[in-house]
Amino acid sequence: MTPDRWMVTALGLALVAFIVWFFWMKRAKGTRAALTSGGYQEAMILVKGGYTPDVVVVEHGKPVRLNFRREETAACSEMVLLPDFNKSTRLPTGETVPVEFLPDQPGEYEFACQMGMLRGKLIVE
Incomplete structure (x- = not known):
């Protein structure tokens, strides 16, 4: 194999490794919910082509209030579901x-639109 073919092969493998890491292995740190004077852990989530932030970190045993603000008209984003x-x-x-609830068990819980196209995660520590 010539040196230019080695270089193209190496660059291709590096690109494949980057794509695998970016889409399947990269872990979002998440946004920690702020503690309010009323005792709620509160986070504001913008709904526009997805959820921003899409990962929210809270503590178990304290009430949570997620404030969703929808800034689009797509039918998929008309509802948010927290099935757990x-x-x-x-x-x-x-x-x-x-949306208010009390997470009593640590774990990772998903929230999504009714079609499952927009997804987010609640990490309860």
Whole structure:
């Protein structure tokens, strides 16, 4: 094999390794929810082509309030579902909608739109 073929092969393998890391192995640190004076762990989540932030970190045993603000009109983002907490709510465009619950067990819990296209994660420590 010539040196230029070695270089192209090495660059291709490096690109494949980067793609695998970026899409499947990269771990988002998440945004820690702020503790309010009312005792809630609170985070604001913007809904626009996805959830921002899409990973929220909270402590177990303290009430959580996730404030969703939808800034788009796509049908997929009309609802948010938190199946592990038996919560679902409609998200009207341009309004902030709070979702309150009490996570009593540590773990990772997903939230998503009703079609499962928009996804987020709640990490309970």
